[in-house]
Amino acid sequence: xxxxxxxxxxxxxxxxxxxxxxxxxFISLSLNQNPAIKKVRAIAxxxxxxxxxxxxxxxxxxxxxxxxxxxxxxxxxxxLQVNKLREYGVVNSxxxxxxxxxxxxxxxxxxxxxxxxxxxxxxxTITLNAGSENGVKAGMPVINDRGLVGIIxxxxxxxxxxxxxxxxxxxxxxxxxxxxxDGILKWNGxxxxxxxxxxxxxxxPGDRIVCSELSSIVSLPVPVGVVAELKDVQxxxxxxxxxxxxxxxxxxxxxFIIGVLESKMKNxxxxxxxxx
Amino acid sequence: MRVLYILAIIxxxxxxxxxxxxxxxxxxxGVIPDLMLILLVYFTLRSGQIHGTILGFIYGFLLDIITxxxxxxxxxxxxxxxxxxxxxxxxxxxxxxxxxxxxxLIVLLSATIDSFIFSFFSSVELEKSIxxxxxxxxxxxxxxxxVVSLILVMFHPRRNPF
Numbered sequence: 001x002x003x004x005x006x007x008x009x010x011x012x013x014x015x016x017x018x019x020x021x022x023x024x025x026f027i028s029l030s031l032n033q034n035p036a037i038k039k040v041r042a043i044a045x046x047x048x049x050x051x052x053x054x055x056x057x058x059x060x061x062x063x064x065x066x067x068x069x070x071x072x073x074x075x076x077x078x079x080l081q082v083n084k085l086r087e088y089g090v091v092n093s094x095x096x097x098x099x100x101x102x103x104x105x106x107x108x109x110x111x112x113x114x115x116x117x118x119x120x121x122x123x124x125t126i127t128l129n130a131g132s133e134n135g136v137k138a139g140m141p142v143i144n145d146r147g148l149v150g151i152i153x154x155x156x157x158x159x160x161x162x163x164x165x166x167x168x169x170x171x172x173x174x175x176x177x178x179x180x181x182d183g184i185l186k187w188n189g190x191x192x193x194x195x196x197x198x199x200x201x202x203x204x205p206g207d208r209i210v211c212s213e214l215s216s217i218v219s220l221p222v223p224v225g226v227v228a229e230l231k232d233v234q235x236x237x238x239x240x241x242x243x244x245x246x247x248x249x250x251x252x253x254x255x256f257i258i259g260v261l262e263s264k265m266k267n268x269x270x271x272x273x274x275x276x
Numbered sequence: 277m278r279v280l281y282i283l284a285i286i287x288x289x290x291x292x293x294x295x296x297x298x299x300x301x302x303x304x305x306g307v308i309p310d311l312m313l314i315l316l317v318y319f320t321l322r323s324g325q326i327h328g329t330i331l332g333f334i335y336g337f338l339l340d341i342i343t344x345x346x347x348x349x350x351x352x353x354x355x356x357x358x359x360x361x362x363x364x365x366x367x368x369x370x371x372x373x374x375x376x377x378x379x380x381l382i383v384l385l386s387a388t389i390d391s392f393i394f395s396f397f398s399s400v401e402l403e404k405s406i407x408x409x410x411x412x413x414x415x416x417x418x419x420x421x422x423v424v425s426l427i428l429v430m431f432h433p434r435r436n437p438f
Binding site for chain 2: 028052
């Protein structure tokens, strides 16, 4: 019997060992949740991790250079993305304001984008990407969410040129929103001023200035600016009132053209009165 | 023989450190070579099937304890791998094995079996077909391990180091 067992063992010992070890392994599988096994594993894992950490640090130092280079590249890419997002944010905010404006104004508004700007000291003009095919005509006021930008001066099929308030050629009848006093606004090459205002008129710094209904160009109460200071107070009988415009002309991008023209009949009538 | 057991276990630890720190850096799509298995095949071809089976069990046990695998999974995989590699043991040919591509082919077979069995206990993607699983989790790591084992073939000393 012993000899038989010995012979079987000699012939098949590899398989017996394999079977035995596999049984042990399968028993181990069922011991995964055993607290004692967990504890042993925690200790073994902790000890090994401590020694690995030292080696890992050395490996990491070697990695740092290439990692640095990679991070720098990512940083540059992210910087470009952030800048782009910032730009989108500014445009988004402007467009939102314009949408709000469009919702509150009852006049027909023609949206347009500034395609070029010309800001010489005396001749401020902007070119817009809306023209006669969009219904734009000379004389229509141009506004943005802040206030009056200028007046359409010339149109082509798809584009139009507007004179901004900072243009010598543009003179506009405006009024003090608080005291209802009218005056003529013009650009003197340095400031926007309301000229020839009698000293007796009630105009004070901080007053809002809007377009007057007397204007033959813009008779809608579109905000223009705020009174900054009164000039020539000591001399003469007239004041000159300096106005700070609401619109930042250097940052104009998205605008609306108000699709109304002053009545030709009214103009003609005024002209007739004048003629008489 | 006893010296070989001790030596195999002594080499195991520094190699495991390398396996867990350096080797992940050369991973290809998450597949890494198994240095422990190359070591196991090496010692199995040196000392025989029983030695390889027992050494596979010991390596699996140590791996399960240290690396946080499911306890027993690496034990089963490495035991069977050692057993399979042991079939190629031949006392007269062992020096030829280490100087030719045969060693890498044995590693390929053992590593494929090892990875495939191990994936059964460690993978949660049960819905995958067995063939796809064999290729993804068996063949690919096996091939990568076999390729890395070529380094051992290339730099193996002419004279027996042990």
